[in-house]
Amino acid sequence: MQDSSSVADGPHHKLASQRTPLSRKNAGRALVALASLGALLVLLVQILHASGAIAAGFVDWRPILYAYLVWATALGVGQVMIRGERGLRALFLLPAVLFTVAVVIFPTLFGIYIASLDWNLSSFEGPHFNGFNNLIGLFHDNYYWNALGNMVFYAVAVLGEYAVAFGLALLLNAEIRGRKFFRVVFLLPLMLSPVAVSWMIGKSLMEYRFGPAATLARNLGWDNPAFFAHPWIARVSIEAMDAWVSIPFIMIMLLAGLQAMPKEVQEAAKVDGANAWQTFWHVTFPLMLPVSVTVLIIRIIFKLKLADIVINVTAGGPGGATDTVSSFIYRVYRDRSNVGYGTALAMFYLLMIIVLLTVLLRLSSRWTQKVT
Amino acid sequence: MRPNRRTVLKGAASAAALGSAGALGAFSGPALAQDNLRARMLQIPGVGKGAPTDADWQKVGELCLGPTKANVKEGEFKGVELSFMGLNNQNLHNLLFRGFLKPWEAYTGAKISWIDLAQADYNPRLQQAIATSTVDFDILEMGAPFEGDVCGKGLASEMPDWVKKQIDIDDYVDYLKPPVGTWNGKTYRVTIDGDCHNFNYRTDYFSDPTLAKSWKDAGNASEWGVPKTWQQVQAVTKFLKGKKIKGQNAFGYLDAPKPWGGFGFYFLGSRATAYAKHPDDKAWLFDVDTMKPRITNPAWVRAIQDVVDALPSEPADQLNADPNTTGFQQFLAGIGAMVPWWGDIGQVAKASDTSVIGDVVGFDILPGSDDVYNSKTGKWDKLASGPNHAPNCAYLGWGVYVMARVASDERKHKAAWSAAAHLGGKDLSLWTVMYPSGFQVHRTSHSNIDEWVAAGYDRNYITSYLNSQFGSYNHPNRAVEPRIPGIFQYYSIAEDELTKIFAGQYDAQTGANNIAAAWEKLTDQIGREKQIALYKASLGV
Numbered sequence: 001m002q003d004s005s006s007v008a009d010g011p012h013h014k015l016a017s018q019r020t021p022l023s024r025k026n027a028g029r030a031l032v033a034l035a036s037l038g039a040l041l042v043l044l045v046q047i048l049h050a051s052g053a054i055a056a057g058f059v060d061w062r063p064i065l066y067a068y069l070v071w072a073t074a075l076g077v078g079q080v081m082i083r084g085e086r087g088l089r090a091l092f093l094l095p096a097v098l099f100t101v102a103v104v105i106f107p108t109l110f111g112i113y114i115a116s117l118d119w120n121l122s123s124f125e126g127p128h129f130n131g132f133n134n135l136i137g138l139f140h141d142n143y144y145w146n147a148l149g150n151m152v153f154y155a156v157a158v159l160g161e162y163a164v165a166f167g168l169a170l171l172l173n174a175e176i177r178g179r180k181f182f183r184v185v186f187l188l189p190l191m192l193s194p195v196a197v198s199w200m201i202g203k204s205l206m207e208y209r210f211g212p213a214a215t216l217a218r219n220l221g222w223d224n225p226a227f228f229a230h231p232w233i234a235r236v237s238i239e240a241m242d243a244w245v246s247i248p249f250i251m252i253m254l255l256a257g258l259q260a261m262p263k264e265v266q267e268a269a270k271v272d273g274a275n276a277w278q279t280f281w282h283v284t285f286p287l288m289l290p291v292s293v294t295v296l297i298i299r300i301i302f303k304l305k306l307a308d309i310v311i312n313v314t315a316g317g318p319g320g321a322t323d324t325v326s327s328f329i330y331r332v333y334r335d336r337s338n339v340g341y342g343t344a345l346a347m348f349y350l351l352m353i354i355v356l357l358t359v360l361l362r363l364s365s366r367w368t369q370k371v372t
Numbered sequence: 373m374r375p376n377r378r379t380v381l382k383g384a385a386s387a388a389a390l391g392s393a394g395a396l397g398a399f400s401g402p403a404l405a406q407d408n409l410r411a412r413m414l415q416i417p418g419v420g421k422g423a424p425t426d427a428d429w430q431k432v433g434e435l436c437l438g439p440t441k442a443n444v445k446e447g448e449f450k451g452v453e454l455s456f457m458g459l460n461n462q463n464l465h466n467l468l469f470r471g472f473l474k475p476w477e478a479y480t481g482a483k484i485s486w487i488d489l490a491q492a493d494y495n496p497r498l499q500q501a502i503a504t505s506t507v508d509f510d511i512l513e514m515g516a517p518f519e520g521d522v523c524g525k526g527l528a529s530e531m532p533d534w535v536k537k538q539i540d541i542d543d544y545v546d547y548l549k550p551p552v553g554t555w556n557g558k559t560y561r562v563t564i565d566g567d568c569h570n571f572n573y574r575t576d577y578f579s580d581p582t583l584a585k586s587w588k589d590a591g592n593a594s595e596w597g598v599p600k601t602w603q604q605v606q607a608v609t610k611f612l613k614g615k616k617i618k619g620q621n622a623f624g625y626l627d628a629p630k631p632w633g634g635f636g637f638y639f640l641g642s643r644a645t646a647y648a649k650h651p652d653d654k655a656w657l658f659d660v661d662t663m664k665p666r667i668t669n670p671a672w673v674r675a676i677q678d679v680v681d682a683l684p685s686e687p688a689d690q691l692n693a694d695p696n697t698t699g700f701q702q703f704l705a706g707i708g709a710m711v712p713w714w715g716d717i718g719q720v721a722k723a724s725d726t727s728v729i730g731d732v733v734g735f736d737i738l739p740g741s742d743d744v745y746n747s748k749t750g751k752w753d754k755l756a757s758g759p760n761h762a763p764n765c766a767y768l769g770w771g772v773y774v775m776a777r778v779a780s781d782e783r784k785h786k787a788a789w790s791a792a793a794h795l796g797g798k799d800l801s802l803w804t805v806m807y808p809s810g811f812q813v814h815r816t817s818h819s820n821i822d823e824w825v826a827a828g829y830d831r832n833y834i835t836s837y838l839n840s841q842f843g844s845y846n847h848p849n850r851a852v853e854p855r856i857p858g859i860f861q862y863y864s865i866a867e868d869e870l871t872k873i874f875a876g877q878y879d880a881q882t883g884a885n886n887i888a889a890a891w892e893k894l895t896d897q898i899g900r901e902k903q904i905a906l907y908k909a910s911l912g913v
Contacts, residue, residue, distance in 0.1 A: 060506075121503040122521055122858030124899040143868065208689035209707070226689035231875070234692075315631040318691040319875025320868075335634050335864035337499045338897075 028081030035074030039067040072098045115344035121337035134344035144345060147316075147325045148352075153235060154242075154306060154324065158299050161243045162292070165250035170280070172251070173258040183255075190248035198312035201241050202228075228314050231321030238322045241309050246302065250295050257291030258284070286371045293364040297357060304353055325349050406799070409435060411826055413803050419828030424807050429471025436800040437475055439538045440790055449787040450481030454778075456791075457487040458513030459494060464810040465513060465770075469795060476794045482787045484511075495633075495860055502527065510778050510788050516552055516561070516768030520857035520906050523555035529774040529785065531559040538793045543815045545845040547765050547852055551912040562796035564804065565769030566814030568850075569642040569712045569738055570840040572721075573598055576732040577709040580617055587611060601759050602646055602739050605710060606678055612709065613685035623687055626708040627679050629874040630694040634863035638766040639695055640870065642712040644675035645851040646741035649762035651755070653747060654911045656762070656851050663895050663904050665888040667866070668881070670752070671745035676873060676880040683874060691874060704729060712738060714766070715812035718837040722830070724808075733833075735840035737763050737847065763844035765852045769814060772796055813841050855910040858898050865890045 042063055049057020076094050079087035115134060119127035138144055172183055189197070206213045206227045217225035227237040265287065269279045285292075307326035310316060316323030316331070325345070332342040413435045416428050459465035466488050473484055487509055489497055498514070501507050502521055514522065522528050536559065542549075544563055553561030577583065584596035590611060599605045609624030616622055628639045641657075648671035649656040658665055666672060683690055687707065695713065703711040704720060704727040711717070722730040740759035743752040772792040778784045794800070804811045805818055806827055813819070819842055824834040844850060853859075866887045873883035895903050 118897065120858065120861070120894075120897050121499040122861065122898050124857075124902050126503075207701075208687065224688035226687075226692070228692035229689050314692060315694070315871075316868075317630055317871045317875065319872045319877050321875070331631075331864060331868070334496050336861040336894075337496070337503075337858065338861070339503075 025082050028078040031074050031081065032078035035071040035078075039064075039071040042067040068102065111343050112347055114340055115347045117340040119338075119340035121339060127340065130340060134341050135348070137341060138344060138348055141345075143320060143323065143328055144325070146320045147323045147328045150235070150321070150323055151304060151306075151325055154239060154303050155300055157239045157243070158296060158303055161247050161299065162250055162296060164243070165247045166254055166292075168247070168251045169254035169258055170284075172255055186251060187248045189245050190252075192245060194242070194245055194308040195312055197241055197245050198309045201244070202237070202309065202313035206237065228322075229318060231318060234314055234318055234322050238309055238313065241313070242303070242306055246299065250299055253295040253298075254288065254291060257288050261287055289368045289371055293361075293368060297360060297364075300360070301353070301357065304349075409438075410799055410802055410823065413799060414806060414823065414827040416803075419806065426467070426471045429468050430474050432800065432803050433472035433794070434475040436472075436794070436797050436803075437479060439797055440476060440479065440794050443534055443538060443793075444480055444786070444790050446479055447481040449783060449790070452482040452781075452784050452787045453485065454482060454510045454784065454788055454791060455485045455487060455508065456511045456513075457489065457497075457509035459491055459770075459810070460488040461491045461810060462808075464808060468804065468809055469513070472795060472800065473791060476791060480787065480790065482791070484791065491633075498522070507775055507777060510775055510784070511792055512773045512775060513564075513770055514773050515770055517853055517855055517859045519553070519555060519560070519855045520859070520910070522773065523558075523560050524857055524902075524906060527776055528555075528560040529776045529779055529788070531562070531774075532789055535562070535789050535793045539796045540798045543798060543817050545814060545816060545842065547845045547850055548769070548814055551910060552768055552852070552855070553771060556909070560773055561771035562773070562792045563769065563771045563814055564796050564801060565771070565811035566841070566845060567714055567765065567767040567769035567812065568841065568844040569638065569714060569764040569766050570718070570844055571736045571738050572703060572711050572713060572717045573734050573736070574709045574729065574732055575734045577612075577617060577622070583612075583615065583617065583622070586615065598734065598736065599710070599739055602643060602675075602678065602741050605739055606682060608709070609682045609685045620706070621687075623708045624685060624710060625682055626693070626698040626702055626711045627682060627686060627690060628693055628695040628698045629679065629683070629691050629871060630697070631864070631867035631871060632694040632696065634860040634867065635767075636695055636867050637863035637870075638764065639698075639712060640675060640679065640866075641766060641851070642738055642764045643678055644672050645762035645764045646739060646760055647671035647674055647743075647745055649760075649849060649851040650744050650746050650753070651760065651849045654913055655747075655907075657854055658907060659747070660908055660911065660913055661904065663900060663907060665891045666747060667891070668884045668888045669745060669747060673880045673884050676870070676884060679874060680880060691871075700726070712764075715837070715841055718840075719808065719812065722833060735836045737761060737840055737843045760849070761847060762849045762851045763847045765844065765850050768853045768855070770811060813838065814845075852911075854907055856903055856906045858894065861894055862891055865894065 045054070046057055046061060046064060048054045050061075072094075075098075076091050079090045079094065081087070083090065114127075116130055116132075117127045118130035118133065168186055172179060172186070176182070192200075201213075205211050208214050208226055213227070214225040226233070228234045261284070265283055266279055269283045274282065305326055306324045307330060310322050310324050310327040311330060314322045316327050329342050329345050329349075332338050332345065336342075413432055416431050416435075417424055456466070456469065458469060460467060466486055470484075470486065476482075477484060495518070498512075498518060499521065501509075502525060507527060512522075539562060541559075545566060547568075548563050548566060550557075550559065553559055553563060578596065578598045587596040592607070592611075594604075599608050605625050612622045612624040628636055630636065645656060648666065648669065654660070656666065687693075687702070693702065698708070698711050699713045699717055700720075702708050703713075703717065704724075706728045717733070718735055721727045721733045738761065740761035742759055743754050744760035744762075745751075746753045772795050774785075774788045774792055778788045798815065798817060801811075801815060802818060802823065803809075805813045806824065806829075819838055821831065821835055821838065824838070825831050869883050869887045869890070872878060873880055878886075
C-alpha cells in the first residue's frame with residue numbers, strides 16, 4: 001500500500017492509511033440504508049398508485065429517478081465513509097456502473113416485463129399481463145419467420161461483402177498511384193445515411209422509368225428492369241444497396257489489419273517462390289483471420305439490424321420478400337401500436353442473436369487457432 | 373419554370389375578374405363587402421404567381437381576423453400560453469398555421485408554441501401521448517379516424533356554441549356534419565379539410581382517335597370513353613396493355629399495392645365500395661352488431677381479384693408502387709390513364725411544376741358497378757337506378773381539436789377555442805382550399821365556381837374538379853370512414869396480407885380470410901363490446 005502512493009502529501013497519506021473510525025462507518029452504513037429505504041418506499045408508493053391500490057402517489061415516475069440519484073449519491077458518499085480510501089477508488093467506477101444499470105440493465109429487464117404484456121395502445125383496458133401468449137403468438141407468426149428466413153440470406157451475403165472489401169483493402173494496401181485519393185473515395189458511401197441511400201439509389205437511380213440504372217439495364221437487354229418487383233431481384237437489390245454502404249467499413253478494418261501485418265512474412269513467401277494467390281491464401285489470409293473474424297462478427301451484428309433501407313424502398317415487399325425482423329417490428333410498433341407483442345419479438349430476436357454470436361465466436365476461435 | 377401557364381393564368385385571372393365584377397352587383401351591401409374581402413384575399417399572392425410565403429399567410433390571417441375581433445377583446449389573452457401539435461408535410465399545415473395565427477397572437481396577446489410532426493410519425497406520437505397520459509399539447513390538428521382514440525377516451529374539449537356560430541358550422545358539406553366530428557352527441561372538431569377519393573383520368577387517352585379505332589377493332593360494342601364502372605375500368609386497362617399513346621407506352625388504371633402506413637388500404641377500398649356498399653346498408657367494412665369483418669365477402673374478394681387481374685397490364689414495377697408513387701411519380705408525371713386519389717391531384721395538376729398533365733386531366737366521382745353485393749341476402753343485386761356508386765370518403769380530412777386539459781383555466785379555454793375558430797373560419801378556409809395547404813374543399817360555400825375562376829382557375833378544369841369532390845361528399849350512398857379506435861391498425865394488417873396476395877403467394881379468398889382472422893384478433897385485443905358500440909356510433913346507427 002505504501003509503495004503505490006508515490007506522490008504522497010504527507011498529512012493526506014497519513015489520514016488515508018488510518019483506519020476509519022467505527023462511528024464514521026456506522027454513519028456511512030446508516031446513510032446508505034436510509035437512502036435505500038427511501039428509494040424503495042418511493043418506488044413502492046408509485047407502483048401501488050399506478051396499479052390503483054392506493055390513492056396517494058405521484059403524477060409520473062420522475063420521482064423514482066430523483067430517488068435513484070439521491071440513492072446513488074448516498075451510496076458514493078457511504079462508500080467513502082465506510083471504506084475510506086478504497087471507497088474513494090470505488091467512486092471512480094461507481095458512476096459508470098450506476099449509469100449502465102440505469103440505461104442498459106434496467107431497460108432490458110423492463111423490456112422483458114413489457115414483452116409479457118398484452119398492450120395495444122388503442123386498447124381500452126390498457127396493458128395487462130399475458131404470460132407466455134406473446135411468445136406462443138411469435139411461434140405462429142408467419143411474418144416473423146419469413147423475416148428470419150430473409151435474415152439468413154442477408155447474413156450469408158456478408159461473406160460476399162467481405163470478399164469485395166478484402167479485395168479493395170488489398171488494392172489500397174498495395175503501392176498504387178492515387179492511393180490516398182481512392183481511400184477517401186471508397187470510404188464515402190459509409191458516410192451516407194442509409195435513408196439517403198434508399199432515396200438516392202433505391203428510388204432515384206433504380207427508378208423503373210427514368211433511373212440511370214434502369215436505363216443501363218435496358219441498354220444491356222433487360223426489357224423491364226423492375227428491381228423490386230420480383231422477390232429474389234428485390235432481395236439482391238436491397239442487399240446491393242446495403243453492401244454499398246457497408247463495404248467501406250469492412251474494408252477500412254481489414255486495411256488497418258493489413259497495414260499492421262509484418263512485411264517480412266510476405267517477403268519471405270515471395271523469396272520462397274509463392275505467387276500472388278498462394279501468398280494471399282497461405283500467408284496473408286491466415287494472419288488476417290483474427291481481424292477478419294472481428295470485422296465479420298461486427299458486420300453481422302449490424303446486418304441483423306437492417307431496417308431503414310427496407311422500410312424506405314420496399315416496405316418489406318414484394319409479398320414480404322425483403323422484410324427484415326427490424327422492419328417487421330417497426331410495423332408492429334408504429335402502425336399497429338402493439339407494444340407488448342413488438343417488444344416480445346425484439347427480445348426473442350435479441351436472445352437469438354446472442355446465442356448465434358456466442359456459437360460463431362466459439363467456432364471461429366477454434367478455427368482461428370487451427371489455422372494459425 | 374413554365375412561364376406559359378403563368379401568363380395564361382394571369383390573363384385568365386384579370387379577364388375573369390372583369391367578367392365576374394358584373395355578377396357582384398346582385399348582392400347586398402355587407403355581403404358585397406364580405407365578397408370583396410374574399411376576392412381580395414384570394415389575390416394573395418394570386419393563383420399561378422408562385423408558391424405562397426409566410427408573408428402571404430400572415431396577410432391572409434390578418435384579413436380574416438374579423439370574426440375573432442367580434443368575440444375577443446384586444447389583448448384579452450395576454451399571458452396565456454398554448455401549445456399546438458400538427459403536421460409539417462410538404463412544408464404545409466403547421467407552417468401555414470403559424471402564419472395565419474401570427475396576427476391572431478398579436479391581437480389577442482396569447483403565445484403559441486409548436487410541435488411539428490411528419491405524417492408518418494403522427495399516429496405513433498398521438499397513440500403514445502394517449503396511452504402514457506402525456507398529452508402535452510392544448511390544440512391538435514388531427515384526422516377524423518382518430519376521434520375514437522381521442523374523443524372516445526375523453527381527451528378532447530367540447531366545442532362551445534359561440535365557436536359553432538363563429539365558424540358557421542352549418543356550412544360544412546353533409547358528410548362532414550354529425551356524426552363526423554362528434555362523439556356521443558357532443559361536437560369536438562373544427563373541420564378544416566374534406567377528404568374523399570375521386571377518379572382522376574387523362575382526357576387525351578379517352579379522346580384519342582387511334583385508341584378509339586383499336587377499341588372498336590378489338591370487338592368492343594361500347595364507345596371508347598371514360599369508364600363509368602369498375603367493370604369498364606378493368607376492360608380498358610387490359611385493352612391498353614401494349615398500346616402506345618403519343619409514342620409512349622400506354623397504361624390504364626394504376627393500383628398501389630405497396631404498404632403505406634395503413635393509408636394504402638383506402639385504395640383497395642376505393643375499388644371495393646361500389647361492390648360492397650349497398651344503398652340499403654350503412655355498413656360496408658364490418659357487420660354492425662358483431663364487428664365481423666366483411667372483407668371475406670364476395671364484394672371485397674372481387675375487388676382484390678380485380679387488382680390481381682389488372683396488375684399484369686400495369687407498369688412492370690407496380691408491385692413496388694405506393695400511393696405516393698401512383699399519384700405523384702406516375703400519374704402527374706404522365707404515366708397511366710386513371711388513378712383514384714384524394715383531391716391533391718386536382719390541386720397540384722395545374723399549379724405545380726412537377727405536373728405535366730395539367731391540360732389533359734379530368735375528374736369524376738369514383739366509378740360504380742353494374743351490380744352490388746347485398747350482405748343481408750348474400751346475393752348480387754342489379755339496381756333499378758343503374759350502376760351502384762359509393763364514393764369512398766376516405767380519411768375524412770383534418771380538423772383542429774382542443775384538448776380537455778385547457779378546461780382548468782377559463783382564459784386558456786377561450787384562447788384555445790378562439791385560435792381553433794380562427795383557423796377554421798369560413799373565409800380563411802376558402803384560401804386554404806385554393807392554394808397549396810394540404811386541405812381540400814369541405815364547405816358548401818366552397819362550391820361557388822365564379823370565386824375560383826376569379827382567383828385564376830380555368831373554368832372547365834375547376835368545374836370538373838369541384839363536381840367530383842362535391843358529387844362524392846353529397847352522394848346518398850357514400851362510404852364514410854369508420855372512426856373506431858385503432859382503425860389504422862386494421863388497415864396496416866390488411867396491407868401486409870394484401871402484398872402477399874398481389875405477389876401471388878396465395879389467392880384472393882385465402883388472403884381475405886387471413887385478413888379477417890387478424891382483424892378479429894385485433895378487435896378482441898382492443899375490446900370487442902366497446903368497438904361495436906363505437907362502430908355503430910360512427911355510422912350514426
